[in-house]
Amino acid sequence: MDHLKEKTLHSEKLFSGRIIDLYLEDVELPNGKTSKREIIKHPGAVAVIAVTEENKIIMVRQYRKAMERNLVEIPAGKLEKGEEPIVTAKRELQEETGYTCDELEPLISFYTSPGFADELVHVFIAKGLRKDTEEHQLDEDEFVDLLEVSLEEALELIDKKEIYDAKTAYAVQYLQMQTLFRK
Structure with a gap:
């Protein structure tokens, strides 16, 4: 299943709030191309x-x-x-x-x-x-x-x-x- 993994190249915190943090990540896709991901981190x-x-x-x-x-x-x-x-x-x-x-x-x-x-x-x-x-x-x-x-x-x-x-x-x-x- 590792052939599906996206490698994080760069991560930038765009916002830090009371409940969530928002990151913009540059990732390398399984096919070698790059893309961006907007990720919300939540404590659960x-x-x-x-x-x-x-x-x-x-x-x-x-x-x-x-x-x-x-x-x-x-x-x-x-x-x-x-x-x-x-x-x-x-x-x-x-x-x-x-x-x-x-x-x-x-x-x-x-x-x-x-x-x-x-x-x-x-x-x-x-x-x-x-x-x-x-x-x-x-x-x-x-x-x-x-x-x-x-x-x-x-x-x-x-x-x-x-x-x-x-x-x-x-x-x-x-x-x-x-x-x-x-x-």
Whole structure:
């Protein structure tokens, strides 16, 4: 597979932000020609599939500026520098929803947009879910509505394009497959 590798000839950081860095890279292609690649470096993220004893999926509705609209998503957030994904997952679940859990089981990790970004999302399943008695604290620039929806309601939210991101669509489809296989 090395015959497909692109060799980096030069890399220039064009932008350094609070969350991402943007690089412009000159690369040598497998055929010896050169090209340019715009690469976004991201610290990585987590997402949590959390289902109550009443079979309600815990979600949040949040305004997403890049889309200029509200989206319904599973709890998620970016990794802090040096933080293990499971630690981030516990923190984000509690901060965004006010729920805690006995256990977080790793399910899958995937790249969100490998054509131009290195963001890796780690998806966990929360087990032993319970509402925390302490007040949860969102980040100062974060505003969300907490939702508890059935699988059927989640599928309707996908049809209405209120759930419109890959991690949440994956979560809903995963839960749907689990339901089908239990029958």
